[in-house]
Amino acid sequence: MITLKEIAQMCGVSISTVSNTINGKPNVGEETRRKVLEVIERTGYKPNYFAQGMRKQKTRIVGIIAEDLTAFGTTPIVSAIMACLEGHNYRTVLINLRIYDKWQDTGHSSEQKLQSSLQPSIKELLSIKVDGIVYIAGHCRVINCFPDDFRIPAIVVYGLSKNPRFTSVIIDDKKGAYDITKYLISMGHRRIGVIAGAVDNLHTMNRIIGYQQALFDEKILFNPDLIRYGDWTRASGYNETGHLVNMGVTAIFSMNDVMAAGAYDYLHEKGIRIADDISVVGYDNNEISAYLRPALTTNQIQLKEIGEESAKIMLEMLENNYTPGKNPDITEIPCQLVIRESVKRIN
Amino acid sequence: MITLKEIAQMCGVSISTVSNTINGKPNVGEETRRKVLEVIERTGYKPNYFAQGMRKQKTRIVGIIAEDLTAFGTTPIVSAIMACLEGHNYRTVLINLRIYDKWQDTGHSSEQKLQSSLQPSIKELLSIKVDGIVYIAGHCRVINCFPDDFRIPAIVVYGLSKNPRFTSVIIDDKKGAYDITKYLISMGHRRIGVIAGAVDNLHTMNRIIGYQQALFDEKILFNPDLIRYGDWTRASGYNETGHLVNMGVTAIFSMNDVMAAGAYDYLHEKGIRIADDISVVGYDNNEISAYLRPALTTNQIQLKEIGEESAKIMLEMLENNYTPGKNPDITEIPCQLVIRESVKRIN
DNA sequence: CGCTTTTTTATAAACGTTTTTATTTTAAAC
DNA sequence: GTTTAAAATAAAAACGTTTATAAAAAAGCG
Numbered sequence A, B: 001m002i003t004l005k006e007i008a009q010m011c012g013v014s015i016s017t018v019s020n021t022i023n024g025k026p027n028v029g030e031e032t033r034r035k036v037l038e039v040i041e042r043t044g045y046k047p048n049y050f051a052q053g054m055r056k057q058k059t060r061i062v063g064i065i066a067e068d069l070t071a072f073g074t075t076p077i078v079s080a081i082m083a084c085l086e087g088h089n090y091r092t093v094l095i096n097l098r099i100y101d102k103w104q105d106t107g108h109s110s111e112q113k114l115q116s117s118l119q120p121s122i123k124e125l126l127s128i129k130v131d132g133i134v135y136i137a138g139h140c141r142v143i144n145c146f147p148d149d150f151r152i153p154a155i156v157v158y159g160l161s162k163n164p165r166f167t168s169v170i171i172d173d174k175k176g177a178y179d180i181t182k183y184l185i186s187m188g189h190r191r192i193g194v195i196a197g198a199v200d201n202l203h204t205m206n207r208i209i210g211y212q213q214a215l216f217d218e219k220i221l222f223n224p225d226l227i228r229y230g231d232w233t234r235a236s237g238y239n240e241t242g243h244l245v246n247m248g249v250t251a252i253f254s255m256n257d258v259m260a261a262g263a264y265d266y267l268h269e270k271g272i273r274i275a276d277d278i279s280v281v282g283y284d285n286n287e288i289s290a291y292l293r294p295a296l297t298t299n300q301i302q303l304k305e306i307g308e309e310s311a312k313i314m315l316e317m318l319e320n321n322y323t324p325g326k327n328p329d330i331t332e333i334p335c336q337l338v339i340r341e342s343v344k345r346i347n
Numbered sequence C: 001c002g003c004t005t006t007t008t009t010a011t012a013a014a015c016g017t018t019t020t021t022a023t024t025t026t027a028a029a030c
Numbered sequence D: 001g002t003t004t005a006a007a008a009t010a011a012a013a014a015c016g017t018t019t020a021t022a023a024a025a026a027a028g029c030g
Helices: A004-011 A015-022 A030-043 A049-055 A074-087 A110-127 A173-186 A202-217 A234-246 A257-269 A303-319 B004-011 B015-022 B030-043 B049-055 B074-087 B110-127 B173-186 B202-217 B234-246 B257-269 B303-319
Strands: A061-066 A091-096 A132-136 A154-157 A167-171 A192-196 A227-229 A251-254 A279-281 A298-300 A330-333 A336-338 B061-066 B091-096 B132-136 B154-157 B167-171 B192-196 B227-229 B251-254 B279-281 B298-300 B330-333 B336-338
Touching: A004 A015, A004 A030, A015 A030, A049 B049, A061 A074, A061 A110, A074 A091, A074 A132, A074 A303, A074 B091, A091 A110, A091 B074, A091 B091, A132 A303, A154 A303, A167 A173, A167 A303, A173 A192, A173 A202, A173 A251, A173 A279, A173 A298, A173 A336, A192 A202, A192 A234, A192 A257, A227 A234, A234 A251, A234 A257, A251 A257, A257 A279, A303 A330, B004 B015, B004 B030, B015 B030, B061 B074, B061 B110, B074 B091, B074 B132, B074 B303, B091 B110, B132 B303, B154 B303, B167 B173, B167 B303, B173 B192, B173 B202, B173 B251, B173 B279, B173 B298, B173 B336, B192 B202, B192 B234, B192 B257, B227 B234, B234 B251, B234 B257, B251 B257, B257 B279, B303 B330
Parallel strands: A061 A091, A061 A132, A132 A154, A154 A167, A167 A330, A192 A227, A192 A251, A251 A279, B061 B091, B061 B132, B132 B154, B154 B167, B167 B330, B192 B227, B192 B251, B251 B279
Antiparallel strands: A298 A336, B298 B336
């Protein structure tokens, strides 16, 4: 690999002049600059990364910690963040926490396991002197990522930072559920069952609020029995649908597409026609939703937008000399209804 | 951040002694070693990454270049590779080539666009002095990744290196298609239509060979008209199914699950019962295959195994002083038939 | 005990940059 | 033509390690 010194020799100038040329310092003559640039171009010189990192304070690397790279939504978010940051001449280092080997057969709680993976990863990133860290949670919840004395820009995406010092980017679940419910009501449905997610989950809570608000705005009495709690799995969608059907709902709002698929399973098994007899909507716009029959109406989580917004926030912190804990914020990315075939108008 | 010098001062020894202790050199007294280790433990010292990288030849980083992180299969492969390498105390840096912004609306061929992204990425990785590079192709084909004078270990996964100097890891398509065809024959099918992928694709070619071999072994005459070429999309699956149905096939072998979903669309539309009237099998074991009704019998691409095998090969090259171009190899990972509900026995 | 050998520790150079400081050259002013 | 200021270039120090070399201490041996 060619070095600064060699470039300097080839140009017959000193290494500091070459360095100044590269870094766009003003104190280098026009003719010299041209010559140096020409040689650099010709030789394809690139500064040694480690030497540079050692000398400079900033490395122009941002660390991305993904809780689980294979979890729904994580990859598109990561992709978008990488794209944005690269566009601004930042590099990224990705760490995937969910290293299956480490996580198997230990007696610890998932939160303990997570922390025991997370903390070393943060140290790791700190030791390579990243300029910032973005943490992508596997599912939306309050999460304790960064210590209180963290000095570099750090945000948490798809989850809420326990420590309010850090900015979070999440989806607007209240509005999302509100939109879905309003849509169902606009199609004539008044008795709308809900297959919720896990009870203590942030998504679940916010979406229930959105659902309630829509009912309230339309002067429909809220019936808590119409809310059944699942656990995001297909099987739980199947089970809860049974209860909802028995209560005579005309539409089912499932809080993710996978449970909606479970609902399909039940309805199909019982010979109840989806859309014609009971309308179903999901949430996520998971790939599977377009392959269910009838194609599932759902609420798209705008993963690319989430990633781009996160990158924008990080960039903002990076460029405008960041002061720890200043102006933390919660950004909510709206979802978008995608209407397919699983909802029919009634009355 | 604490430094080697400070550790040395705290211990009252020289920095080289501390360095030797850390790196497990033999020439340090037992008592000194204990003391130094204790201080390091207590202070949580970590060597400066850049200083180390600058001094040492090896960085213990391997670069992963993903052609398209959001492409089917890429993420699980990446995950598995990361897990394996981290288990052996290697770091990874991931680069995603498919940066949407760069790829839109330019008049270039996809291969040109790819190369114009790939070459800078390789330079990038080289400039951070990675010890090895693994390239993960977006789909299986012969691909020109690495220049002939590449000096560090490099492999291509999910594709075949054009330059035979480099090791490739691919799936065993011949055997996969052979197994599927054999299975269909064992279920009584003798007139088996194929919805192939794109014509010039490696998957396509090898799977056709496997299909032919199975027919041959079972003494069934091969009819080239029974092979229809699609382009991996749902729409093409729909279209080609029409032709196949007209030719009176009793079973359809679709070369991916998405096209099989297209086949479902057609059959459903025409009132032809899947499984009962015509059997369908897919390929990939894409997430959607379990959500189609009836659930699709398909051939699972063992992504985790692919990743692990790739990591193993890379590790092997890394640890046993690699000599460029020596013993390149093509490793084929077998697929695994997953039997669901879309195939029925006939006769 | 003095000599050599081995073990342990210390010193200094090197890695390739950036940055601060110093020096030289050029231009401007008198 | 000399002095001064500005511009351009060069020299040197620093970043935090590792390693080669040197030095010191300890051990072995007649």
